Amino acid sequence: IALELSGLSSREADEAAKIALSKVGLGDRMHHVPDQLSGGQQQRVAIARAIAGNRPVLLADEPTGNLDIASGKEVLQLFKDLCHDEVNPISILMVTHDPDLASNADRMLLLNDGKTEASDIRSAWGLEDEEGGEEE
Structure with missing residues (x-):
């Protein structure tokens, strides 16, 4: 429905949904309802909804x-x-x-009380930086 509200025809919206669900590995679950999906599958459906509109x-x-x-x-991995x-x-x-999930990011920001405290907080969480440690 959201895709149709954004201006796509029903056929275009259906195709965009199929493509998005395929990207998240759920192309075969197009017509399933939430109680027929695991928690991980439901999360991937939410991601498919977010990417179906080809937003950057x-x-x-x-x-x-x-x-x-x-x-x-x-x-x-998705x-x-x-x-x-x-x-x-x-x-x-x-x-x-x-911290384990954040360590996979290309860039990390630390926010404290709504303000940016650090632009890369790998060391604050005890994580190695991308160069493999401290400079000598």
Whole structure:
């Protein structure tokens, strides 16, 4: 419905939904309802909804917060695939309290009371920087 409200015909919206669901590995679940899907699948459906409109940025607030470890890894891999898509790459702005999840980001920001405190907080969380440690 959201795609149709944005100006797509029913046929175009249906095709965009099929493509988005295929990207998240759920092309065969187009007509399933939420109680027929696992938590990880429901999360991927939410991601498919977000990418169906071909927007350049995906906002993700604690995208793995309610998932088991395996499903969380699937979502993280999906994000990586979406960022590196050769046809339609997207940027992902993700909010998380999980240092392991954040360590996969190309760039991290630390916000405290609504203000940016650091532009790369790998060291604050005890994570190696991309060059492999301190300079000598």
